Amino acid sequence: MSGILTYALHYEGAFNKNSLGAVSEGAKLAKEIGGEAGVVVVGGDDLTDELCQPLGAFGATKVYRAKAAEGLGAPVVDVMAKVITEEDYGYALFGGGLLGFEIGAGLTARLNAGVTMEVTEVKAQDGKLVAVRPILQDSAIVDVSYVSEPGIIIGRLNAFEAKEEAGGSAEVIDVDVQLEEHSTKAKMVKRGEQRGADVNIEDAKTLVAGGRGLGKAEGFDLCEDLAGALGGTVAATRAVVDAGWYPYAAQIGQTGKTVAPKLYLAAGISGAIQHKVGMQSSENIVAINKDPNAPIFEFSDLGVVGDLNKILPKLTEAVKAKKGG
Numbered sequence: 093m094s095g096i097l098t099y100a101l102h103y104e105g106a107f108n109k110n111s112l113g114a115v116s117e118g119a120k121l122a123k124e125i126g127g128e129a130g131v132v133v134v135g136g137d138d139l140t141d142e143l144c145q146p147l148g149a150f151g152a153t154k155v156y157r158a159k160a161a162e163g164l165g166a167p168v169v170d171v172m173a174k175v176i177t178e179e180d181y182g183y184a185l186f187g188g189g190l191l192g193f194e195i196g197a198g199l200t201a202r203l204n205a206g207v208t209m210e211v212t213e214v215k216a217q218d219g220k221l222v223a224v225r226p227i228l229q230d231s232a233i234v235d236v237s238y239v240s241e242p243g244i245i246i247g248r249l250n251a252f253e254a255k256e257e258a259g260g261s262a263e264v265i266d267v268d269v270q271l272e273e274h275s276t277k278a279k280m281v282k283r284g285e286q287r288g289a290d291v292n293i294e295d296a297k298t299l300v301a302g303g304r305g306l307g308k309a310e311g312f313d314l315c316e317d318l319a320g321a322l323g324g325t326v327a328a329t330r331a332v333v334d335a336g337w338y339p340y341a342a343q344i345g346q347t348g349k350t351v352a353p354k355l356y357l358a359a360g361i362s363g364a365i366q367h368k369v370g371m372q373s374s375e376n377i378v379a380i381n382k383d384p385n386a387p388i389f390e391f392s393d394l395g396v397v398g399d400l401n402k403i404l405p406k407l408t409e410a411v412k413a414k415k416g417g
């Protein structure tokens with residue numbers, strides 16, 4: 093049996109879009125290799141039949157429902173390990189958010205399975221799955237096959253698209269899982285909203301875009317301060333989106349959005365071709381980079397060579413002073 097098992101994260105009565113992408117992709121592939129399309133959901137009394145059955149519209153045939161804390165990785169590993177072992181699933185597929193990485197890694201260790209991460213496409217070949225992933229900083233693409241089952245596949249964030257079809261109702265099966273002791277030790281204390289998740293960079297007249305040169309997720313505070321002072325919006329490169337520093341909604345480029353603001357300001361961005369294609373029509377391009385040879389200077393109207401940690405706060409101050417605030 094080579095069914096495909098996915099996990100659907102839910103919050104306040106709705107399933108997460110990234111995990112629904114994995115459910116859709118898993119269901120499509122399960123059809124191709126002739127197996128069950130199973131989905132694990134965990135939570136409390138809020139996980140009603142009315143909430144779970146419609147996962148069938150995304151192609152799920154069976155929904156395995158377990159009582160456990162939602163939003164944490166370890167309990168889901170326990171539930172998925174049990175379902176994979178007892179129901180004989182051949183693969184587990186994840187959409188690639190931080191939780192997907194955590195659960196996928198845990199499952200790999202628990203089941204002594206093979207794992208492929210950063211997967212951008214999955215193919216069905218001779219009744220088996222082949223994971224496709226870029227390597228060597230995305231300069232080459234490789235096909236990865238599994239020598240044994242189960243195989244764990246962790247996609248890149250948003251690599252799989254959620255496809256909903258009218259109708260479709262999945263069978264809901266309650267599973268009783270004895271959680272490992274360590275899986276009950278962590279508690280969800282607070283759930284925060286991911287900042288910038290609803291940004292609209294396409295309509296912004298001013299964009300302050302941040303790249304890996306910001307050093308860490310908190311580095312985006314500098315961009316947000318400047319964007320706030322300018323009345324603009326923060327955008328990002330794929331490198332920082334992949335690193336989980338900023339949401340995909342803010343990504344400019346070949347695999348992100350195309351923008352053409354009046355002012356595009358790049359902070360700590362090298363200017364890779366895949367980024368350039370998404371912002372080259374901007375009216376005024378300003379770049380701050382500590383490397384005088386950074387490619388972004390080749391297509392900037394104004395280039396500032398220096399440390400963004402020093403320049404951005406000064407620029408923010410200057411803009412505020414000019415605006416009298």
Ligand SMILES: Cc1cc2nc3c(=O)[nH]c(=O)nc-3n(C[C@H](O)[C@H](O)[C@H](O)COP(=O)(O)OP(=O)(O)OC[C@H]3O[C@@H](n4cnc5c(N)ncnc54)[C@H](O)[C@@H]3O)c2cc1C
Pocket residue numbers: 229230231302303304305306328329330331332343344345346347348349359360361362363364365366367370380381382383386398399400401
């Ligand atoms: C198929 C494919 C699709 C892709 N799609 C996209 C896409 O849609 N969008 C995208 O952006 N990329 C995309 N990429 C990735 C792209 O090739 C680059 O890897 C990425 O754009 C680099 O991001 P970055 O500029 O943030 O990081 P880096 O290339 O690492 O650049 C960081 C820059 O910060 C500078 N820096 C470091 N510290 C400081 C400091 N203190 N002060 C000032 N400057 C500093 C460095 O000099 C460097 O130039 C894609 C790649 C592939 C193969």
